[in-house]
Amino acid sequence: MATMLDLESKLNQIALEEEDNQKVKWDLPLKELYKLALAFYKEKSGKAIHLSYEDNLKLIAFTQQAAHGQFDPNTAPQLGVLDVIGRDRRLAWQSLGLVSKTEAQESFIDMLDRLCPTLRPYIEAIKKDKEEKLRKELEEKQKAQELLEQEKKLQEEKKEFEEQCYKEEMQKRQLQDALNQQTFNQFKTYAEKQYPGNPEQQGILIRQLQNEHYHQYMQQLHAQIKFTNASNSDNQSESPIDMDNCVDIAEKDSSILKDEADGKEDDCADDSGEYLIISPARMWTRPDIKNFKQDVAAGSGEGVIHVGHGDTVTVRVPTHEGGTCIFWEFATDSYDIGFGVYFEWTKPVSNEVTVHISESDDEDEFYEDDDDEFGGGDLECGPVQTRASISPNRPPISIIVPVYRRECQNEIYVGSHQYPGEGIYLLKFDNSYSIWRSKTLYYRVYYERLDEIEN
Known part of the structure; x- marks a missing residue:
């Protein structure tokens, strides 16, 4: 029977301790708050705070009660005859009687708060620091989670991209x-x-x-x-x-x-079927337009052309037997101009570069019947298609660069194209869309030699 009562008493004590552990004071668990207050007392006593002898006795008694429970003279060690302070502390502890550990902790906190006004700000500062650390930890966890999700998403996207690339590669092979x-x-x-x-x-x-x-x-x-x-x-x-x-x-x-x-x-x-096969040209720009125009003008003068309003200039450049690639550069004064490159599949009779000027209603013969095919009309719209001209009456012509208006008054337009075979390049400078303005054109054209590539 006594065993059952002892067991029930222990169970009740455990339940009370669990309830005490869940108790909250100043928005903190009581147990944690008591530890902070006790640390404050030990650190500040005699330095930042000065308490009376009686107040210190009570506070120490509360700490003994909170740590060991009710005073038990049978288990307490013997004191010396002259240990007056130890005797006073035991009397203060003994005076607490049946006060529970939880009540002793609360009493210690309340008394210290009453005697020392700086306790609560101290606790608040620690609490804010703890909350800040907790917030940072949560943010770091959240960032880590986001990074993990992003990495997972990137892996999925990479997998999808690889699958898409594989699919496109297979489709490309089928098409080829x-x-x-x-x-x-x-x-x-x-x-x-x-x-x-x-x-x-x-x-x-x-x-x-x-x-x-x-x-x-x-x-x-x-x-x-x-x-x-x-x-x-x-x-x-x-x-x-x-x-x-x-x-x-x-x-x-x-x-x-x-x-x-x-x-x-x-x-x-x-x-003529083969003549349609032609690689795209490379085109880029560079800014040194002033020096370029001076260099061109300082030459023989053949690189400077006056393109009248409504006119189109065609520079015919034969492929060179010792060359592999054509290069061109051009710029204008003040205004833009239309520019395009075509390739005429015919064997050149000479290496001479010739210039042909025609009015808008007297275009070169290879445009007479194929305006739609070469994107005739509005230069801003570009060509409808990029198919070469095929006619039994003249050599086939392939489009390399469709005619578009270029802002070549601001920078130099440069381009190159690998020879597709023997033929004549047609560099078109189109001012047919301009009703009033004439343009001054500066251009250079040259080819790359075989020995330059070998070296």
Whole structure:
């Protein structure tokens, strides 16, 4: 029976201790607040705070009661005969009687708060510091969580990007295979004429033409989609190219490099399909326009042209047998000018660069029947398509750079293009859109030698 009572008493004591541990004072758990107050008392007593002897006895008694519970003379150690202070402290502790540990802690805090006004600000400062540390910890955890989520998102995006790249690469290969099957015979014929009896060089040229054909074909698709979107009245955003549809289009498209079959005797007609294959040009600008115009003007004067209002100037530059690449530079005084580059697939009779000036209603002969094909009309809109001119009456012409208005009065426009074969480059400087203003054009054109590349 006594055992049951002892067990029940212990259970009640444990319940009370749990309840005491959950008690809150000054927005802090009582146990934590008591530790802070006790540390304050030990640190400041006799320094920042000065208490009477009786007050110190009571405070120490509260600490003994909070630490050990009710005073028990049987377990207390013996005091010396002359230990007056120890005897007084035991009497103060014994006077607390049955006060619980929790009540002793509260009494200690209340008494110290009453005797020392700086206790509460001290506790508040510690509490704010703790809250700040807790806030920083939470922020760091939150940032760590965000970084983890971002990393996870990046990994997912990377995976999706890799999958998309793989899909696009497979679609690109399918499209290239479809285009290569369509153009292989034409490219083979052209390569055999360029490198007779040299299968290795023929294979290299065929692969180069196939790659150029693929890029040209994609440019055509982009140009067609851009033109279609621009012509829509609802001004919808530009549609992306569907590579799956491109494969089907390439397999069905019989208009690119297919009309010119084997068996034609005329070289231009026989190779006109190949003439359409041409790589894009590289174009950039540089700012030293003043020095450039001075250098051009200081020469023989052939690089300075007066382009009248409504006129178009065509600079015909033959490919050089010792060259691999053409370069051009141009600028104007005060106003912009239209500029484009074309390639005429014909064997040059000389290396002489010639300049032809025509009025807007008397354009060069290769534009007479193909204004729409070369983007005639508004220069701001650019070409409708980038297909070469094919006619039995004149050499085929491929578009390298469509005619657009260039702000060449502010900076120098520079460009280059790798020779696609023998022919004549046509550099078009178009002022046909200007009704009143004439333009002064400064230009230079030159080629890159084979020995410069080898060195």
